[in-house]
Amino acid sequence: MANKILTMNSVELFTGAGGLAIGISNAGFRHQAAIERDKDACLTIRSNQQRGIQAVADWPVFQADVSQFDFTTLQVKGEIDLLAGGPPCQPFSQGGKHQGWDDSRDMFPQFFRAVRELKPKAILVENVKGLLRSSFSQYFEYIILQLTYPEIVQKPGEDWVDHLSRLERHHTVGRHDGLSYRVVFRNLNAADYGIPQKRDRVFIVGFRSDLGVEWSFPAPTHSQEAMLWEQWVTGDYWERHQVPLCERPEVPRKQCSSLYNLQSSLFPPLTKPWRTVRDAIWDLPVPGSEEGFSKVLNHVVIPGARKYPGHTGSPLDEPAKTLKAGVHGVPGGENMLAFHTGEVRYFTVREAARLQTFPDEYFFPHCWTQTMRQLGNAVPVALAEMIASSIRTHLLRVRAIQV
Missing domain, CATH: 3.40.50.150 (Vaccinia Virus protein VP39)
Structure with a gap:
């Protein structure tokens, strides 16, 4: 029964x-x-x-x-x-x-x-x-x-x-x-x-x-406020990822007002922090390396990424922009990772799958273009x-x- x-x-x-x-x-x-x-x-x-x-x-x-x-x-x-x-x-x-x-x-x-x-x-x-x-x-x-x-x-x-x-x-x-x-x-x-x-x-x-x-x-269950608190009030986020002071970015201008209100508060937000791109992919080997190619499915570098106005990629220390079914040239560069150094590159298939919370053992047998179409359409x-x-x-x- x-x-x-x-x-x-x-x-x-x-x-x-x-x-x-x-x-x-x-x-x-x-x-x-x-x-x-x-x-x-x-x-x-x-x-x-x-x-x-x-x-x-x-x-x-x-x-x-x-x-x-x-x-x-x-x-x-x-x-x-x-x-x-x-x-x-x-x-x-x-x-x-x-x-x-x-x-x-x-x-x-x-x-x-x-x-x-x-x-x-x-x-x-x-x-x-x-x-x-x-x-x-x-x-x-x-x-x-x-x-x-x-x-x-x-x-x-x-x-x-x-x-x-x-x-x-x-x-x-x-x-x-x-x-x-x-x-x-x-x-x-x-x-x-x-x-x-x-x-x-x-x-x-x-x-x-x-x-x-x-x-x-x-x-x-999660919020931007809690993410900002962990990054810029307690610094726990950077400590967890072992990011030294000299490599930490400046507070994004668009988040300054929210951060000011948080710093005036005596209590942290009750929710968990938003998960960032870094949170999602920190344990993956460098794509294109021998370890990345041999040990991780679909973790291959796709060349040709570049930024221009309106196409700047997803910042490493925020949740990614919405992955979309379009590929090269998608407005906003949603399928591209932006580093604090100003460098950009396309997400590997495995990184994009992580952003969509697919299990790591789930294999995508198609080329990057077709796979990004499938991932961009996925829930x-x-x-x-x-x-x-x-x-x-x-x-x-x-x-x-x-x-």
Whole structure:
């Protein structure tokens, strides 16, 4: 009976290289399907399965377009506890064409279909912060209401705006007997949860209404204030990394006002410090060295990095800028490391994987360009695990009551 209570089934859509899926697996869910259209991303997962990496060992990987996938073919014992996925972000990304619902890559309707057909106990969606822009506000309302009432489908010839109006009318009635979900969303900065990267992403979580679950997002565990306190008030950060006074940088100008307020305080922040790039990669050998090449997977120097206005890289002693799916020439130099000396270089694949909290044994079989695309699209593993663990805890409580 105990094993029955602890077993949790999940299905992952738009799996990519597996960041969200690994985090969910680490949280105690067992994937019944990992669906991804891109053959290179599927190869990444399968390569790690062949290498015996435990986190992905038993995933049934389907290289398929979600829009063409027949969910009735899944052989699942019992209900799906969690349906998760990050629909392609390009329609809503700051760097994209901003076509939103008019972009053929908008896969939210397919996620709605999966919810409708699988009827999972919980749902977890991740997407870019751009989804919250004012130009998409009406469509975002549509996403939330369609996830809330997935069985109220579009009629033939009805566009999404008219469908939204019908969903709104239904919502204001305040009574619904069919499949429905309690849905909440929040924009999270990954750095606030111990990820060594400033990464703002929208997360949407829903629980099936009949379960009666009351859920909220976990509180942040880390902060910039605590990082500044450890660096510039106590100096513990530099001592831990054995950085002598002569090699320590000046206080960044943008942080001076925050630091002044901290120095006026008698008590340190209650949270943990933001994790920096140095925190993430300090124990890796110098890339390109014999030790780095022979002992660490994917830790190879990529030449050609240079800085110019607006392309300055990620400072060593702060969380990295958001890794992006673009490569050379990404605005802001997010995939580039900036040293205090003024030198810059591209992150190695292993360093970028550390910033996304992938396990060190996870191998990326592709070239740097393709791998950075996969990493830039991924959800940080540790952040996914934290959210999924909270979801699982609430589902276990429901199961315990039902049993």
